[in-house]
Amino acid sequence: MPRLSADARHTVRFILNGREVKGQASPRTLLSDFLRHQIGATGTHVGCEHGVCGACTVDVDGMLTRACMTLAVQVEGCAVRTVEGLAPAPDRLSVLQAAFRRHHALQCGFCTAGILMSLDVFLKAVPDPDEEAVRDLLSGHLCRCTGYTPIVRAALEAAAELREVQGETTHA
Amino acid sequence: MKPAAFDYVRAESVAEALAVLGQEGSDARILAGGMSFMAMLNMRLARPKVLVDIMRVEPLARLEVGKGALKIGAGVRQARLLAFDGLESGAPLIAKALPFTGHAQTRSRGTVCGSIAHADPSAELPLCLVTLRGHVHLKSARAGRKVAAEDFFTGMMATAKADDEMIEAVSFPTPKGEGTAFREIARRHGDFAIVACAALVSDNGIRLGVGGVADMPVARDIPLLDGSALDDALNALAWELDARDDVHASARYRRELVRRIGRSTIEEAKRCRA
Numbered sequence: 001m002p003r004l005s006a007d008a009r010h011t012v013r014f015i016l017n018g019r020e021v022k023g024q025a026s027p028r029t030l031l032s033d034f035l036r037h038q039i040g041a042t043g044t045h046v047g048c049e050h051g052v053c054g055a056c057t058v059d060v061d062g063m064l065t066r067a068c069m070t071l072a073v074q075v076e077g078c079a080v081r082t083v084e085g086l087a088p089a090p091d092r093l094s095v096l097q098a099a100f101r102r103h104h105a106l107q108c109g110f111c112t113a114g115i116l117m118s119l120d121v122f123l124k125a126v127p128d129p130d131e132e133a134v135r136d137l138l139s140g141h142l143c144r145c146t147g148y149t150p151i152v153r154a155a156l157e158a159a160a161e162l163r164e165v166q167g168e169t170t171h172a
Numbered sequence: 173m174k175p176a177a178f179d180y181v182r183a184e185s186v187a188e189a190l191a192v193l194g195q196e197g198s199d200a201r202i203l204a205g206g207m208s209f210m211a212m213l214n215m216r217l218a219r220p221k222v223l224v225d226i227m228r229v230e231p232l233a234r235l236e237v238g239k240g241a242l243k244i245g246a247g248v249r250q251a252r253l254l255a256f257d258g259l260e261s262g263a264p265l266i267a268k269a270l271p272f273t274g275h276a277q278t279r280s281r282g283t284v285c286g287s288i289a290h291a292d293p294s295a296e297l298p299l300c301l302v303t304l305r306g307h308v309h310l311k312s313a314r315a316g317r318k319v320a321a322e323d324f325f326t327g328m329m330a331t332a333k334a335d336d337e338m339i340e341a342v343s344f345p346t347p348k349g350e351g352t353a354f355r356e357i358a359r360r361h362g363d364f365a366i367v368a369c370a371a372l373v374s375d376n377g378i379r380l381g382v383g384g385v386a387d388m389p390v391a392r393d394i395p396l397l398d399g400s401a402l403d404d405a406l407n408a409l410a411w412e413l414d415a416r417d418d419v420h421a422s423a424r425y426r427r428e429l430v431r432r433i434g435r436s437t438i439e440e441a442k443r444c445r446a
Contacts, residue, residue: 002181
């Protein structure tokens with residue numbers, strides 16, 4: 001039974017966006033801080049630090065996860081996905097990101113990384129959601145700029161586009 | 173907001189977790205999904221010396237449909253229960269209440285037993301456990317015991333669990349033929365309830381659970397009344413719960429919600445049974 005001492009820093013290893021990473025963490029180090037300060041993955045934002053705002057939402061082993069309410073040592077050996085992993089290439093946006101851009105679904109962008117991660121995981125499980133389902137999902141995020149309407153539009157349009165792409169691949 | 177320092181133990185069995193609790197007593201706390209407890213740590217409302225992570229203890233992730241009850245191990249996350257095939261037919265009240273528990277982003281990691289252990293008076297799962305007359309299975313290195321939900325919750329975020337005990341599982345009875353309904357009022361969907369009501373209606377009468385008003389979830393049995401007799405019973409219950417003013421709502425508003433949401437929840441449970 002591993003017991004990690006409060007006074008020491010411990011090596012934590014996990015897969016981040018498909019690549020193995022490691023860094024040093026105290027037991028009390030939050031995953032959000034670990035990603036930003038140890039790994040340098042600053043795409044995940046830190047808002048309220050008590051699980052209310054949703055800005056730090058990431059994907060851990062397919063589970064939506066508030067990085068501020070998760071310890072770095074808890075994700076040892078897990079597969080973590082963050083907003084840095086969404087774009088297929090450095091100069092290309094994902095379908096969802098492109099829809100956000102078209103619809104002005106972000107203004108200051110602080111909440112955006114978390115919302116993109118929620119929608120990315122959600123649209124895989126629910127490829128054809130109605131507006132109510134999207135709004136229910138977005139209840140786990142705070143956005144103070146957009147009023148949510150452009151986010152809902154972008155999400156529904158991205159879902160439709162992804163279904164089309166999926167359909168083409170299936171029939172090909 | 174960052175937690176104060178603590179040792180972190182990744183338990184590989186229930187016995188290991190219980191050994192740490194036995195040695196460290198109130199200095200040790202169990203960490204499951206962390207969706208309530210990590211917030212307490214970040215705000216330093218809790219400052220344990222040792223955290224015992226139980227999420228890699230496989231036997232705790234059991235979800236069993238037994239004789240007349242659904243038994244949910246300490247490692248079962250809320251999203252898994254919500255997606256469980258037999259939930260709607262076996263435990264319709266929980267199927268109705270769970271979508272109100274937090275958000276998709278917290279149900280994904282938060283556990284059922286963790287919400288029971290946290291014992292927030294406005295949380296949905298403790299309310300369902302009390303309303304359904306469920307049980308909490310506690311375990312320590314010394315012994316195990318089974319506590320009725322109504323004896324488990326003892327006050328605002330306070331429970332009958334001793335320092336060296338952990339919740340190993342909770343069981344929700346799955347009665348047949350009862351009408352069920354769940355309703356709540358919150359500022360935002362997924363926020364903690366200002367008032368939440370859970371109703372069961374059978375031939376024997378009505379059982380109404382109310383959360384968010386008293387310092388713990390409370391359930392009362394009411395005869396099969398309707399009309400103004402039911403209103404009178406709900407009014408008596410609204411006063412009995414001793415609502416307080418707080419930043420979210422006044423005591424008077426909460427009493428009014430108990431009367432109105434209580435009534436509409438009972439009506440819905442009656443329709444559901446018919």
